Structures are given as C-alpha cells and as structure tokens.
Amino acid sequence: MAKDHGPAQNNSATDRPPRVEAAALSAAFVTAIRRAGLATSPDRAARLAEALHLIPPAQLEQLYWTCRVVLVSAREQVPLFDAVFAAVFGANAGTALPDRVARAAVPVPPAPQPRTRPAAPGTREAGTAPGTDQHPRVASPGQDSSAQGRRADRDAVLAMVSADEHLHEASFAELSADEVGEVRRLAAALQLATPLRLSRRTRTSAHSTASLDVRATVRAARRSGTDAPLLLYARRREQRRKLVLLCDVSGSMEAYARVFVSLLQGAVTGAGAEAFVFSTRLTRLTRQLALRDPDQALARAAVSAPDWASGTRIAECLRRFVDEHGRRGLARGAVVVVFSDGWAYEDPDQVAAQMARLRRLAHRIIWVNPRKAAPQYQPLVGGMAAALPYCDAFVSGHSYRALVELTAAIRGDGAQPGQRHGRARGKEPAHAN
Amino acid sequence: MTAAARAGAEEDVRRRVPDVGSLMAALDRTNYLADAGLATALFLAVRLPQPILLEGEAGVGKTEAAKALAELLDTPLYRLQCYEGIDAGEALYEWNHQRQLLGIRLAEVRDTEVTETDLFAPQYLLRRPLLQALEHPGPRPAVLLLDEIDRADAEFEAFTFELLAESAVTIPELGTIRATHPPIVILTSNRTRDLHDALTRRCLYHWIDYPGPARIAEIVRRRVPASSGPLALQAAAVITRLRTLDLAKPPGISEAIDWVSALAVLGVARIDPGITEQTWGSIVKNRDDLELIGSRGAAWLVEGTDG
Numbered sequence: 018m019a020k021d022h023g024p025a026q027n028n029s030a031t032d033r034p035p036r037v038e039a040a041a042l043s044a045a046f047v048t049a050i051r052r053a054g055l056a057t058s059p060d061r062a063a064r065l066a067e068a069l070h071l072i073p074p075a076q077l078e079q080l081y082w083t084c085r086v087v088l089v090s091a092r093e094q095v096p097l098f099d100a101v102f103a104a105v106f107g108a109n110a111g112t113a114l115p116d117r118v119a120r121a122a123v124p125v126p127p128a129p130q131p132r133t134r135p136a137a138p139g140t141r142e143a144g145t146a147p148g149t150d151q152h153p154r155v156a157s158p159g160q161d162s163s164a165q166g167r168r169a170d171r172d173a174v175l176a177m178v179s180a181d182e183h184l185h186e187a188s189f190a191e192l193s194a195d196e197v198g199e200v201r202r203l204a205a206a207l208q209l210a211t212p213l214r215l216s217r218r219t220r221t222s223a224h225s226t227a228s229l230d231v232r233a234t235v236r237a238a239r240r241s242g243t244d245a246p247l248l249l250y251a252r253r254r255e256q257r258r259k260l261v262l263l264c265d266v267s268g269s270m271e272a273y274a275r276v277f278v279s280l281l282q283g284a285v286t287g288a289g290a291e292a293f294v295f296s297t298r299l300t301r302l303t304r305q306l307a308l309r310d311p312d313q314a315l316a317r318a319a320v321s322a323p324d325w326a327s328g329t330r331i332a333e334c335l336r337r338f339v340d341e342h343g344r345r346g347l348a349r350g351a352v353v354v355v356f357s358d359g360w361a362y363e364d365p366d367q368v369a370a371q372m373a374r375l376r377r378l379a380h381r382i383i384w385v386n387p388r389k390a391a392p393q394y395q396p397l398v399g400g401m402a403a404a405l406p407y408c409d410a411f412v413s414g415h416s417y418r419a420l421v422e423l424t425a426a427i428r429g430d431g432a433q434p435g436q437r438h439g440r441a442r443g444k445e446p447a448h449a450n
Numbered sequence: 451m452t453a454a455a456r457a458g459a460e461e462d463v464r465r466r467v468p469d470v471g472s473l474m475a476a477l478d479r480t481n482y483l484a485d486a487g488l489a490t491a492l493f494l495a496v497r498l499p500q501p502i503l504l505e506g507e508a509g510v511g512k513t514e515a516a517k518a519l520a521e522l523l524d525t526p527l528y529r530l531q532c533y534e535g536i537d538a539g540e541a542l543y544e545w546n547h548q549r550q551l552l553g554i555r556l557a558e559v560r561d562t563e564v565t566e567t568d569l570f571a572p573q574y575l576l577r578r579p580l581l582q583a584l585e586h587p588g589p590r591p592a593v594l595l596l597d598e599i600d601r602a603d604a605e606f607e608a609f610t611f612e613l614l615a616e617s618a619v620t621i622p623e624l625g626t627i628r629a630t631h632p633p634i635v636i637l638t639s640n641r642t643r644d645l646h647d648a649l650t651r652r653c654l655y656h657w658i659d660y661p662g663p664a665r666i667a668e669i670v671r672r673r674v675p676a677s678s679g680p681l682a683l684q685a686a687a688v689i690t691r692l693r694t695l696d697l698a699k700p701p702g703i704s705e706a707i708d709w710v711s712a713l714a715v716l717g718v719a720r721i722d723p724g725i726t727e728q729t730w731g732s733i734v735k736n737r738d739d740l741e742l743i744g745s746r747g748a749a750w751l752v753e754g755t756d757g
Contacts, residue, residue, distance in 0.1 A: 058651050064498070071497050072470055072490065079470065082490035090650040092505060092657045217535030235547040291643070304644055340698060346601065346642035374698070374738070 039069035046084060046105060053101045055094055061087060077106060188390060188415045190272040197275060200417055204276050205283035207420060209260060209290065211352045212380070212429040216256035226250040258352050258380055260290040260427065263338060265357035266322065267296035267329035273387045273415065277356045280420065282306045282314050291347055295334035297324045301342070329360055331400050332367035339374050348378040352427055356385045356414065359401025368400045372407035383426050384408040387415035459497045460631065462590055466523060467496050473522075481672045482511070482518030483665060491656035492519055499591075501614065501635035503650065506658030509702020512638040513597060515658075519634070520593035526586065528633070529595040530579040532602035538609065543621060544576045570623035580610070583633040584619060591631040600639040607649055615652070663690040666706055673707045676714035684721045685710045688751050689733065695742060701733045708732045723748035
C-alpha cells in the first residue's frame with residue numbers, strides 16, 4: 018500500500034478533489050450509491066460526513082474503509098459498493114486501493130440483470146409470455162395489471178370461496194394465464210403452520226409442574242397481600258418451528274414455480290418463513306418477498322435471482338444452503354420444504370450426501386415434486402431417487418388441492434404412520450442453537 | 451440523530467484514540483492484529499460514537515475484537531450472549547425475589563420493621579449485562595458486547611436498541627437510571643436471520659475477512675509463545691491450504707491456535723504428514739471433512755510448506 022499516495026492527483030469521474038468539504042462529498046457519494054441500487058437512508062450521508070471529519074481521507078484506502086463501514090450494511094452489498102467506489106474515485110488509483118476494489122475498477126453498470134430485466138423489447142428471445150415488458154419473468158401472465166395486485170389480498174378470501182373445482186384440481190401446467198393468476202392468489206393465502214416445539218420462554222401456570230416460579234408467586238402474593246399465597250409454576254411455552262422453503266426455479270419447473278413462488282411469498286409474509294430459490298445457484302429471497310404487495314414482491318424476487326429458468330444444480334445449492342444458512346441455525350429444528358422435480362445433471366451421490374447433511378439439521382424434510390402427480394410416475398430421476406430416503410414426506414403439490422395436502426404435511430399431521438419419525442435421528446433439538 | 455446533535459466521544463476517549471493509526475497500534479499492543487478496515491470500523495464506533503455490527507465467519511475474531519477494544523481503553527467489557535427466548539429479566543435486571551423473601555423472614559425473626567422501599571433497594575437488584583454497562587461509573591465508557599444478536603427474538607432486538615438509543619432505563623421501583631458514560635456497543639451476528647432494518651440503520655457495519663497465511667502465522671505466534679521458528683508459518687500454510695478444500699467446517703484462526711498449542715505441547719518443531727494425521731482432531735471437526743481430507747492425504751497438505 019503506497020503510503021504517500023494522495024488521491025488528489027488521480028482524480029475522480031465526478032471531478033471532486035478530495036479536499037472538498039466532507040458534507041458535499043458524502044452527499045454526492047451517497048447519491049451515487051443509491052443510484053446504483055444500494056439501499057441507504059438519508060441519515061447515512063450525515064453520518065458519513067461526520068466520519069470523514071473524524072478520519073480525514075488522506076489516503077484512498079482510508080476513504081474506502083470509512084465509506085464502506087458507514088454505508089454498507091450487509092456482506093452482499095460489498096461487491097456493488099466496491100464497483101461504485103472504484104467508478105467514482107478513479108480506477109487509476111489501483112495501488113492505493115484494497116485488492117478487491119482494484120479488481121472491480123472497471124466501472125460496472127449497476128445491478129445488471131440479464132435474464133430478468135428485459136434490455137429492450139426486441140432483444141428478448143421469442144416465445145416469452147406477452148406483457149413482460151414491465152415485470153420480470155416470474156410476474157408473468159395474469160399479474161401484470163397492478164390494479165389486480167392491489168386487490169389480491171381482498172380477493173384471496175373471495176376466491177377461496179368461489180373458485181370452482183376445476184381450478185382446485187387442475188395441474189398448474191395446464192392452466193391458462195388468467196387461471197394461474199387466480200391460483201397464485203389462492204396459494205399465497207394458504208395458511209402454513211409448522212409443528213410446535215417447546216420454547217425457552219415460560220408462562221405462568223397455576224397447575225403444578227416441575228418448576229415453581231418464585232418470582233411470579235411473590236409478585237402475586239404482593240398484589241393480593243395474603244400470607245398463604247397461591248403457588249405459581251413456570252411452564253415452558255410452545256412455539257412454532259421455523260419453516261424454510263427452497264424452491265427450484267429452473268427451466269423444467271417453470272410452469273409450477275410461478276405458483277410456488279406465490280406460495281413462498283404468502284409463507285414469508287404470513288408465517289414468517291425463510292424463502293430461497295435455486296437453479297444454478299442459491300438466492301435468499303425472504304427480504305424481497307416480505308412486501309405485502311405480491312406483484313412488487315415477486316418482481317423484486319425475480320431481479321434478485323438472475324438464474325431464473327436456467328439449469329439445476331440441486332446438490333450444489335443444497336450444499337450452499339447448509340453451509341451458509343442451515344448450519345448457522347436457520348435449518349436447525351426447522352421444517353424444510355424443497356420444491357423440485359429432482360432433474361439435475363449431477364452425481365446422485367452428491368445429492369444424497371447433501372440431503373444427509375440437511376437431514377441431520379432439520380426436524381422434517383418435505384419434498385414437493387409436481388411430476389409425482391402423473392399416474393405412471395416413478396422417482397427414478399437420479400437426484401430424486403437419491404434424495405427420497407431423506408424425506409419425511411413426498412407430495413406432489415401440482416394443483417391447488419395438492420398444495421392443501423402440503424399444508425397438512427407441513428403441520429405434521431399428513432405424514433403416514435411410521436414415516437413421521439422414520440429414520441434414526443439425533444436427539445431432537447429442544448432449542449435451536 | 452443528526453450530525454449536530456451528536457456530541458462525539460468523551461475527551462478522555464478522544465485522547466486515548468486520536469486517530470485510526472494509533473488505534474491500530476494500540477490493538478496491536480493488546481495482541482490483537484487488526485487490518486485497516488477493522489481498525490477504521492472500531493475507530494468510528496468509538497469516536498462517533500455509534501454501535502457497530504461485526505460479521506464474519508466463525509473464528510475470525512469478532513468477539514476478540516470487543517475484548518481487545520475494552521482492554522486498550524482500560525474499561526470493563528460486559529458481554530451479553532444472546533439466545534432464543536432471552537428477555538429483559540436475563541438481559542437487563544431482575545429483582546432477587548428469594549433474597550427479598552429472606553429479608554422479610556429475617557425481619558420477622560428479629561422483630562424489626564421492613565418497608566417496601568427496604569425490599570426494593572439496590573442490593574436486591576440483580577444487574578444483568580445491559581444494566582451493568584449503563585451503570586458503569588467511568589471514567590470511560592464500558593464496552594458492551596451483544597454476541598450473536600441474530601439468535602435473540604426480533605422483539606428483543608428492538609427493545610435493546612430502544613434502550614441503547616436512550617442510554618437510560620426506568621425501573622419502576624427505583625426510578626430512571628441514566629448512563630453517565632453511554633457504552634460503546636459492539637454487536638456480532640452469524641446471519642441466521644436477517645436483522646431488522648431499524649437495527650442495521652443505526653449501526654456501522656464491518657465484515658471481517660479471513661486473513662492470509664502471513665497474518666495467521668503472526669496471530670498464532672502472539673498467542674502461542676512456544677511456537678518458535680517456522681512452526682507457526684507452516685501451520686498457517688496448512689490451514690490456508692485446508693481452506694481451499696470444500697469443507698463443511700473450514701478451520702478458523704482459533705483452530706490454528708489450538709493446533710499449534712497442541713503441537714507445542716507435543717514438542718513438535720516441524721510439521722510433517724505423520725504428526726498432522728495424529729493431530730487432526732485439533733483442526734478438523736466433522737467426519738465428512740475428515741474423509742475428504744483423508745482422500746487428499748496429509749502429505750498433500752504439508753508439502754511445500756517448509757520454511
């Protein structure tokens with residue numbers, strides 16, 4: 018790192034010498050960051066100005082760290098931040114910049130989303146659904162009118178009552194565009210509830226249990242002022258298990274994924290579930306799907322997962338899920354639902370190995386495979402056959418009715434006897450940690 | 451929280467931590483090696499002052515950073531290990547009811563009178579880390595470490611931040627306790643869930659990268675004085691090479707320290723495949739990983755690490 022490498026001479030695209038007033042520099046840089054798509058709040062600019070006041074940016078590296086510490090709030094934002102920083106503060110300052118920035122010094126257009134954000138109407142491959150010029154691919158037919166989206170919540174209840182049998186039974190792959198829209202609203206409204214487990218928290222109970230709650234007893238006695246107080250006991254509260262949904266959005270699942278993603282969205286907003294999609298890579302979508310407006314949520318989700326409708330790498334995505342999220346606690350004691358047809362160009366042994374790892378963390382694994390609905394279906398696809406021994410339930414989820422079965426499987430009362438606590442598993446985690 | 455409203459750090463703290471370079475040097479003196487990024491982050495946390503959220507792989511020294519900071523400021527560290535279901539009684543304060551009951555019984559026996567104010571006096575208060583950090587008398591602010599905040603419930607997260615923003619807590623029986631020296635707050639997270647926007651908005655953020663072999667070796671040398679000569683560097687090279695494998699639990703810095711300590715106890719001066727295989731238990735803690743490494747062989751790990 019060149020110690021005497023003042024950034025004054027290698028200047029920026031915005032023509033701002035570093036000696037410029039901290040406030041102006043902060044405001045300009047925060048604006049650039051926001052334009053690039055990094056969420057920042059207005060008070061960050063003020064904070065950055067203060068920080069620059071405390072740490073005068075004598076070196077570019079120092080400026081880099083100051084800006085990054087103040088403006089970045091998650092690791093995922095670092096590459097984008099680096100690109101913007103390099104673009105704004107000059108690519109020819111390579112020696113003074115930390116390696117990562119130097120490498121990113123070629124100005125990257127903010128948030129390129131090749132597959133999901135149509136560049137120009139003519140450039141998309143032929144055959145995509147009409148009406149996708151505003152919305153990315155998932156928010157395809159039926160949802161494009163924003164008026165419909167706003168109505169969605171209200172309509173879900175009505176639709177639940179009025180939707181005809183046809184819609185309930187039909188496979189998602191056979192539905193027309195309008196019907197898909199209808200079913201997606203229904204799917205988003207499904208109530209998902211996981212089994213209960215004992216939580217660390219207690220509640221007071223008058224019935225005798227193992228542990229006397231001295232504090233509650235004393236408090237009660239203080240209130241009533243009697244000498245012979247009512248003994249109160251602590252009872253462990255029950256809590257719903259975590260719910261994690263992993264949805265395959267590869268090309269072979271496309272007809273179903275458009276409905277499943279609505280289900281994911283409903284689960285995230287309604288049941289506090291964690292949602293991921295995968296095809297060639299894994300993308301966590303909980304945040305994007307947490308919006309109340311389903312169309313907007315799906316649009317954001319599509320932008321965040323650029324590998325939509327490409328190939329599948331189930332084992333690799335499962336491995337990444339377990340390594341980066343599952344082991345850290347997200348999957349411990351949770352109900353994990355995988356939506357996939359099991360098609361993947363991978364070694365089935367790898368799928369089995371990753372499923373075994375997931376098995377050791379999760380409370381239940383439910384596999385949803387729409388192809389199961391076909392009468393002649395046999396789980397012979399390599400990945401599927403390898404994964405099946407590790408699943409507690411295997412459901413089709415190809416129609417609305419089948420999705421209702423899925424909710425039963427998630428609750429834990431739909432499992433066949435003997436399958437529910439099937440394999441020898443480690444001790445049940447009483448609390449996730 | 452505007453720029454004008456913020457008072458900045460106290461005079462004494464400002465004198466101890468005048469700039470990033472001196473903070474880095476001071477951290478170095480406490481045997482904590484920080485790079486420019488982490489030093490900048492900690493400097494801003496101390497001087498703005500503002501809570502800072504540290505993230506990074508397990509074992510990169512998130513908790514150690516808080517300890518080192520407390521040590522160089524010569525101030526106590528209050529650590530709150532978060533877990534699911536943690537509540538105010540475990541984090542902030544609780545009345546010691548058993549002792550209160552005992553106090554009443556004693557008063558009866560001695561035939562003295564107890565009033566309610568006697569029973570809700572400070573000596574019956576069980577102080578938990580948050581309250582301890584707020585009550586810290588100075589002369590410098592305490593360091594408050596909220597470890598693994600992501601494990602606590604979202605409501606607890608909100609409660610904690612409300613309290614820290616106010617730097618005051620009201621105990622109904624005692625009144626309001628206001629911090630004379632608001633603590634320096636360091637949070638760590640393992641990212642098991644997304645933290646609330648309100649929290650990330652109020653915090654500085656730093657992701658601690660995994661260090662390169664030279665830095666690992668330097669850290670190991672400082673922590674394990676017995677690791678003389680090439681041992682630390684060799685071990686660091688092995689650990690770094692191990693991390694290029696696709697392990698479920700890649701060894702961290704703490705594993706490197708454990709391993710070199712183990713080697714030092716065994717009287718090993720130079721790492722060879724044989725001794726590596728005998729001491730796997732210090733660095734690889736997962737059966738799948740052991741199989742994977744076994745297939746590559748200890749010789750592959752050790753070769754070329756001499757010197």
